[in-house]
Amino acid sequence: MTTKQAIVIFQPSGRRGQVPLGISLLEASRRLGADIEALCGEQKICGKCKVRIETGRFEKYGITSGIENAGPWQDGEGKSISFEDRAAGLRLACTATVQGDLLIHVPEESRAGKQVVSKAPRPIAIDLDPAVRTLAVTVPAASMQNQTADFERLCQILETDHGLSDLSIDLHALRALSAALRADHGKVTVSLWQNREIIRIRPGSAATCFGMAIDIGTTTIAGYLCDLRTGDVVATASMMNPQVKFGEDVMSRITYHMNHADGLQQMRTVLVDGLNRLVENALVEAREIDGLLLDPEDIEDVAVCGNTTMQHILCQLDPEALGAIPFTPAHHRSLTIKARDLGIQVNPAANLFVFPNPAGFVGGDCMGVILAVAPHQSNQLHLIIDIGTNGELVLGSRKRLLATSCATGPALEGAQIEFGMRAAPGAIERVKIDPGTYRIDYKVVGRDAWRSYSRPEQMQTRGICGSGILDVLAELYRAGIVLKSGAFNADHPSERLRKNEQTDIWEFVLAPSVETSIGRDVVITQIDIRQIQLAKAAIYTGCKIMLRRLQAERPDCVKIAGAFGNHVDRTLALVTGLFPDCAVECVSTVGNAAGDGCRAALLDRKRRLEADRIVGQVEYVELTREEDFQMQLMEAIQIPHMSDPFPNLEGIVSEEILNQ
């Protein structure tokens, strides 16, 4: 090679360009915009980033590609790539490196698909008292008789008319003041933040005041554009968290930061760029649906919640300490930061409210859930389960609040499952197995008709996503295909149950290859079942340990939150033993409660004070510090774990499923 660069082309996307020698294929895909899944954050564990190196002279592209141009084979790759696949040119993109020109095929299952995000806002009870409000005033003109400066004349009127004193003014608002006062005979609209700081001055009587609540999940981001004068959500926008390319879960992102000098900066930039697109999308929606013509600078307040790591990355706070015992966050209390200091393109004087963090693994999103569900205001003992990419649990009432985070692993979100994937088109999200005939029916994201109402080739099934995972386990169990221990019942007559000849592992075919778009059967394996059992056992154990801490037998009510919670069937959740024994009618889903709590803080500034008050009261429970944690976990692995049989369970299940 006479040059230090090589040409790399990704197929089928066609992304191409020059990249420096030595970088990983995954890094090359990032630079060239060809998204490859990287669930484990380049720890060479997940095996999701398999790609195929094409061999030969490609005249069309003017390159000669070959397996030797991807660097030597690494031992770690053997865990995920069989000998045959290796011979066919497969490599792990996180491990193989660019050593020369390459034509790389990214198999469909390795592509980071476009997520279907659904985080619709729910009605919430709010005492409308936003941090930003507008006041229309008429300021007398300056004259030789009244030579008072513009700002001080404005302050006099605000004191006389509204009893406001000791106001400060943001530099950007001050810059607009002089011209605004002279544009419409002294009539101006003042935007006031927390009755303290003037953040915007517009000439005349301006009739708009908007804010944005943003819930930054590890995987998805949801934004709610709200009218601060009415409390209404005028637009909802959502997107994948673009940081996903740096790793699927928070630990992967922390690892990425620790392994790359500018990793934190990179992740922040990508996130902020994403948030700016989110804002734009919300404004477009407001325009198309409500006919509202808004500019980014019309967004005058922002509230953000996310888990502690997401919030740290957004603020570019070092997340390293979050990744190791004792998991210490940089701050507990909320932060108020000028949006411009983070590069967020809303009104430059807008103040961004970042939620308080109770602990390293119980973050602002959990505070949002608490604000929305309000266990601290209730006499009932609440158990709140927020299953996102992490599982967060809150147990408490008016008297006391405990919180913890479960190492569920990402199985319940569909990761570390052989055909696991995000809730993108083609992902199985619901499953039914007839206990009599063992006939399977299912539904995929992006298609309303179930399999039984479709032709096989219409399904275009690619994998299984989080919300389908619990269905699968519960239905397999109900049909007797999976035993109480979680093992497949080898004696079961279902034709879908088989032992994989190559791996010698039992698996169940959810969708035969004729129904899939990947040319292979989509199956759930014995290993997958174990992963799901571990995840649900972790949540169950967390609940149990927290109940014990409060010396309580069972919660008075269970609230299931999170995008996962939106889809989960409460009865199936009980069947699989996701949480301790409890009357099914006490279980309810509360949707994206974190987003709702964030919206509450945007619309009612008292809720911000409340959040800062609560954060000091939340007791973090570190599960792994409990002596009998491992034992409890092992016990919780069986299905179902409940001691009591569920009367009429079948009936309830069917009813719920039929009502889908």
Added chain:
Amino acid sequence: MTTKQAIVIFQPSGRRGQVPLGISLLEASRRLGADIEALCGEQKICGKCKVRIETGRFEKYGITSGIENAGPWQDGEGKSISFEDRAAGLRLACTATVQGDLLIHVPEESRAGKQVVSKAPRPIAIDLDPAVRTLAVTVPAASMQNQTADFERLCQILETDHGLSDLSIDLHALRALSAALRADHGKVTVSLWQNREIIRIRPGSAATCFGMAIDIGTTTIAGYLCDLRTGDVVATASMMNPQVKFGEDVMSRITYHMNHADGLQQMRTVLVDGLNRLVENALVEAREIDGLLLDPEDIEDVAVCGNTTMQHILCQLDPEALGAIPFTPAHHRSLTIKARDLGIQVNPAANLFVFPNPAGFVGGDCMGVILAVAPHQSNQLHLIIDIGTNGELVLGSRKRLLATSCATGPALEGAQIEFGMRAAPGAIERVKIDPGTYRIDYKVVGRDAWRSYSRPEQMQTRGICGSGILDVLAELYRAGIVLKSGAFNADHPSERLRKNEQTDIWEFVLAPSVETSIGRDVVITQIDIRQIQLAKAAIYTGCKIMLRRLQAERPDCVKIAGAFGNHVDRTLALVTGLFPDCAVECVSTVGNAAGDGCRAALLDRKRRLEADRIVGQVEYVELTREEDFQMQLMEAIQIPHMSDPFPNLEGIVSEEILNQ
């Protein structure tokens, strides 16, 4: 022309480049970095920007230049350029435009020379209590027993050890916190602003804390790098205000803003770039002189004062209203702005204190003077005269404070004087005329030896600057060459007095061409004398009117401030009638009092509160609103204006001059 660009070359600087057709030659000089004087801000008044268009084919440069390439002759140019000069190719750079390739000669007198700035700090009495102080603390490590977040653990120690509570933290400091706490076993140095906000965290025991006081004059900028732990000035840096290229005085800059859509932004950028160089220069000086190795981020606090227009431009506040009745500023009270929001490259979390503005023409620099001289704390009636590019007057005592600004015009700074120039090398700064022999002696900036101790060609005289102006008038008057009315005494025997044959105007030769570097005699004309008379009459009248407002006969003391005040001879000032009658021993100079006041605010935060308190007490007097202002002004034009003869005046004058 087939292209929309033309090649323009400036001589003798050799600056060259392509510029778009249609822009003025002055704009071209700005873009190409060839500095041309533009005293009036392109109002086509001052005539200082004369240039000569060279005609012919210049093979060396590959261009053909000609007078027709500078656009048609404009009527206004005739005021400044004679018929002969016009024939020789002279044009006003602000008026002529680029219409084709041009080779332009910039005569020495049109060049914006490098200013010699001398604004040495004077000892000031300060109660050292800076807004920023450092505290060394040891924060206990987080553990599973104490899972408190980094920021909250820090706050606990600051409360326990120092009784500080309710602290906030700047985002940039928070970003450094986590690593700092883990670098040296929890030992950190905290920089605290106003006992309210943590602005910096350094690991270990850091032993430095610096701040910068900056006095932004219309013409010059002075910066004082101070050790906030001792109050010492560790470096002084000064520079020309780079905005001078947009116009010499504040009105010219306001005009530039009004005539150019991005004028304000341009002027701000140029100023901020200049301030960043000033900071760098101060750091270099601190390194070279004191061996202090400081980075810009070691400057943790900044105080800035300037006249109202300069402060508005720095903050990018619209200065338009300052330029017309009733001259309303955007704000009176001080501003505190994050240095990063203005692009000033010091510690990004540093807060910049911008002085309060009493009025449109009485600005933060005047507040600085008041802080430094402290008339408001005295029973003596103070008259403070701050002669910079504007003349600002303060009259008052503990009881009452009046302030005004005199339309002196820039004559006392050397502008609008035929051979007026800034205090650059070659500028006459001191003049003596022997009353017996009428022999003239003088000294120029950049040369210590007076004319009488030099060979003629050593003087390299170019013009006369502000501090020489009053000398000339007083000495001409003492020698009888100028009469009480200000008219030249045509009957005087001095050979230096002559009538210019072309203009028919009387003039006095200060330096014959053998002593000059411009190939011409440097003279003072009858018109110049009138300008100086107007300027000194304006100040005198301002003082008189303010005294009348307080029903006072005369001040108890007179303080002359400003760079001009550093040089002015107090007796000569009385002789010429710069201010009302007063015992000469009551007159003193106070140097760059604005800079001293700025330093006081940097080093003692109580002075900031004091400034904000005083700003509401300063009564602005608009001189032109006084009924008899014009009459008073006309009366004040004579020299000397004093009613009482000065006993032993000659003696005092000689003594002072001899002591130079």
